[in-house]
Amino acid sequence: MGVNGSSQSAALQPPPHSEEIKVTFPQEHVMLLTLNRPKALNAVSPTMQGDIERVLDWFDNEPGLWCRAVIVNGEGRIFCAGADLIAWNRRQNRGEGDNNEDIIAQKHGFAGISRRSTSGKPIIAAVHGGAYGGGMEIILNCDLVIASDEAVFALPEVKRGVVAIAGGMPRLARIAGHQLASEMLLLGKPIKASDAASRFGFVNKVVPKSELLSTALAWAAEITSSSPDSVQSTKRALMLTNQYAHVEDVVAAHVQSKESRRQFEGDNIKKRKPVWTNPAKL
Template sequence: MLYLPPPIGRLADYNPPPYSEEIQVVFPREHVMILAFNRPKALNAMTPTMADDIKRILDWFDEEPSLWVAIITGQGRVFCAGADLVAWNQRANAGVAESPETLINDVNGFGSISRRSSSPKPIIAAVNGGAYGGGVEIILNCDIVIASEDAVFALPEVKRGVVAIQGGMPRLVRIAGHQLASEMLLLGRTVSAQEAFSRFGFVNKVVPKNQVLATALEFAREINQNSPDSVQSTKRALILANQKTTLEDAVAAHVLSKESRRAQGGENIKEGLTAFVERRKPKWTNPAKL
């Protein structure tokens, strides 16, 4: 099992919305939240309850000014095995199928993460063990991915007669290119953590299994040394770069975004410039609510 660090000091006083035992939520460092999938016996396969819990927590995280970075991880030997195919088979046999309109309108995607673009806050995936199907789609929409040396990744939907339709395919093509993406998507083949890092390019760092969470926390610490206003405006720019057709459209949308306006007119830009002149470390404050 993955032993999550305990909350420290006043961070234990956070009051997130209620959630089931299918996820765990802790606040191990100032401004950092860890959300762990907690169905290890089922390889963290996604259920409707689990997806609802994740949405509720991430929606709250987005609105909580004192939380700046989220880390997503999984209990047990698999990060996330994708959808619960047993439940999917039961729905299929009962003639229940998701309509195209339902999929399109699910703006947050698989597990409320794979297409989530509303939040400007960084999300780090700490991948201990395997990630399959929707689990990979979740990872592809995270900003930074730390993987254990024994981690593997697969989009095996074609082997089961289903399709990776929740945002993973276009992101993988943009990251890896058409031919490499085809290896995973058309063959349904599994790739190692080292391949995901060196060939496919969607893993930032590969570390020993017992260092995955510590490394993710170190990345979060480095992010939080920077102005949260600037970080969140930059995250919005990264999202817009994937959404807009041209460079000029992306630049214009970013300049006019709520996050950019806040960064330009907030207290942290003043603090950052003053600290530079005074040759000291800046003391950042929580961003104003948008």
């Protein structure tokens, strides 16, 4: 479990985790979380699920941690093939398979990301190869999605006898609209990165594969050059738009949020030169 990056980042110690994920700090205030089951196409196992949840909870809540953005990517040929169906079948055979109650009980959804709503720090997905099923549901809940030009995306659950219920359906419908969401969900066919950006709207930028990580790091650097109080308050407002239908309800909830109060009361709002300080613990 190596920690790379600057001298500040070198002191950071994420919680213990298996080799199914890698956690590094490639530049100041940025964490890189890599899905690390390349032989299984980064399919999410119960172990990986627990690892991601613990690391992201730590990332969100560690008082001394001034990381302000996380990049999620995948080792090997693709970003993520979804759930580990071998492990899922084993649980089914033991009578331990997921049911509707289990899905509701998953606080943060698939891979600890697909329904994560508590984080005030931006999540950037850097997608190569493909994102399928649960892997697609992960990126639909990320704040920014950068894809390589050879990446493909699919929600093929209807062809497998299951449903994309871990947060993917409502988010895709909000982003793409009912008809385009239906095209992906009811046909179950893969789409190209270019279509994901131009037609469906859930990819922000398409780049050559060789530029994928560098682009994600550059975007993270832009985020971390701004006030951390303002960034986290802004993300809270964005997340609240998924919970409330009316603008006034979003505004009222945001003004009353911890992030908004901290932003108005903190030292960073007083600064006119961008020399940001660590935001106070919420």
